Amino acid sequence: MYSLLLSIIYIAFVSLGLPDSLVGAGWPVMHADLGVPVSCAGMLTMIIAACTILSSLASERLTRRFGAGMVTAFSVGLTAAALMGFSTSHSFLVLCLWAIPYGLGAGAVDAALNNYVALHYAARHMNWLHSFWGLGASISPFIMSFALSTDLGWPRAYRIIGLIQAVLTVCLLASLPLWKKVNPEPPRRSSISKESxxxxxxxxxxTHRPDEHVxxxxxxxxxxxxxxxxxxxxxxxxxxxxxxxxxxxxxxxxxxxxxxxxxxxxxxxxxxxxxxxxxxxxxxxxxxxxxxxxxxxxxxxxxxxxxxxxxxxxxxxxxxxxxxxxxxxxxxxxxxxxxxxxxxxxxxxxxxxxxxxxxxxxxxxxxxxxxxxxxxxxxxxxxxxxxxxxxxxxxxxxxxxxxxxxxxxxx
Known part of the structure; x- marks a missing residue:
């Protein structure tokens, strides 16, 4: 069960990176299709960033109430819904509305997963997991490039990533019992000694109990x-x-x-x-x-x-x-x-x-x-x-x- 949960967490970190480069990769075509200036990308990314900051600040209360597994599953599901919304948007205003759940999902899952790994796994896994985030961030521009070069269009790229996120949401929901049953790997003594x-x-x-809100x-x-x-x-x-x-x-x-x-x-x-x-x-x-x-x-x-x-x-x-x-x-x-x-x-x-x-x-x-x-x-x-x-x-x-x-x- 330990290996299974760890594998799911690794895949979840790939999913964290997948949406991060999509807007930048597709915007040269998106802004023309939507009829807005190139500079509007800044407004879109600011909405995503603002919502991400808000959900990051709320993640502690949400995680204490629902658990890291449930917050991760719900946040990935929220991101999947936002990506599917992007794929059906025909105006910049609608895109901005879908950017709200896009950012809210990203911030909560980032904080919940990072804290879970920091508490329960050795330092090597934290580095490898963030390497997998980079893998996800590198894959999505290729998906966007494939969609644009084959005339599928940028909406299809968002739909592909959204479907991947939806499948991951189902896997995360199925794995919820593992988040409580698996005995995590304790950090190596050598790593602790460096931080004694x-x-x-x-x-x-x-100064706070584990179940007390900070x-x-x-x-x-x-x-x-x-x-x-x-x-x-x-x-x-x-x-x-x-x-x-x-x-x-x-x-x-x-x-x-x-x-x-x-x-x-x-x-x-x-x-x-x-x-x-x-x-x-x-x-x-x-x-x-x-x-x-x-x-x-x-x-x-x-x-x-x-x-x-x-x-x-x-x-x-x-x-x-x-x-x-x-x-x-x-x-x-x-x-x-x-x-x-x-x-x-x-x-x-x-x-x-x-x-x-x-x-x-x-x-x-x-x-x-x-x-x-x-x-x-x-x-x-x-x-x-x-x-x-x-x-x-x-x-x-x-x-x-x-x-x-x-x-x-x-x-």
């Missing part, structure tokens, strides 16, 4: 929560900015031809996916704290390589790949360390807020860079990334200091 001070401190921070204000008052939220904001800001603007930077500031720039920009996401798969093999031995520290340091090295003013573009292209590999373990490690840092009674509430902070970063950082680059120039790109790296690393180290001081006081 955080684990000790978390016992003091876990409000937003109660959660943010826990020592260390504000730094971890800022670290998450910084990481997701740099990731989203790199995915959106790296190709434009390579073309406009470094003279790379458009085809090569597009290929290497896609390799940033591939680097994250491959990096998470590789990180899973040593995550238990290294521990979450060092994975976050080394990850940010590697992204910083990649940003320096991108920024170096030398004639050859090879270093900048390699720097983009290295930044992707460095980004890989940061997100999973922050999530996986949350119960150790703040206690199991608080983890669902805090992970929900972390998800909200992540979506705020990924929503606001790219357009902010767009505005700054229009004013100052595209050369700002590696510096902008470096600033987010500095913020993320400073906040994660601040969290470590807070937990060490807390552990010393308890001793």
């Amino acid at each position: 001070t955080s684990s000790d401190a978390s016992k003091a921070d876990s 409000t937003l204000m109660q959660a943010v008052r826990i020592p260390g929560v504000i730094p971890v939220l800022l670290a998450f904001f910084a990481y997701c800001g740099l990731e989203a900015t790199s995915m959106l603007w790296s190709s434009t930077y390579l073309v406009s500031s470094r003279g790379v031809d458009a085809a090569t720039a597009a290929a290497f920009a896609s390799l940033f996401l591939l680097g994250i996916t491959v990096g998470r798969f590789l990180a899973g093999f040593f995550a238990d031995r290294i521990g979450d704290r060092l994975l976050i520290r080394y990850g940010f340091a590697t992204v910083a090295a990649g940003a320096v390589m991108i920024a170096l003013p030398i004639q050859t573009t090879v270093l900048a292209l390699a720097g983009l790949m290295i930044a992707g590999l460095g980004s890989a373990p940061i997100y999973p490690a922050i999530i996986h360390s949350t119960p150790l840092h703040f206690g199991e009674g608080n983890s669902q509430a805090i992970i929900g807020i972390e998800m909200a902070s992540a979506y705020v970063g990924s929503t606001l950082a790219p357009p902010l860079f767009g505005a700054l680059s229009a004013w100052l120039g595209m050369w700002l790109f590696p510096i902008y990334i470096a600033l987010f790296v500095a913020l993320g690393l400073a906040m994660s180290e601040s969290l470590n200091r807070i937990k060490r001081r807390s552990a010393v006081r308890k001793d």
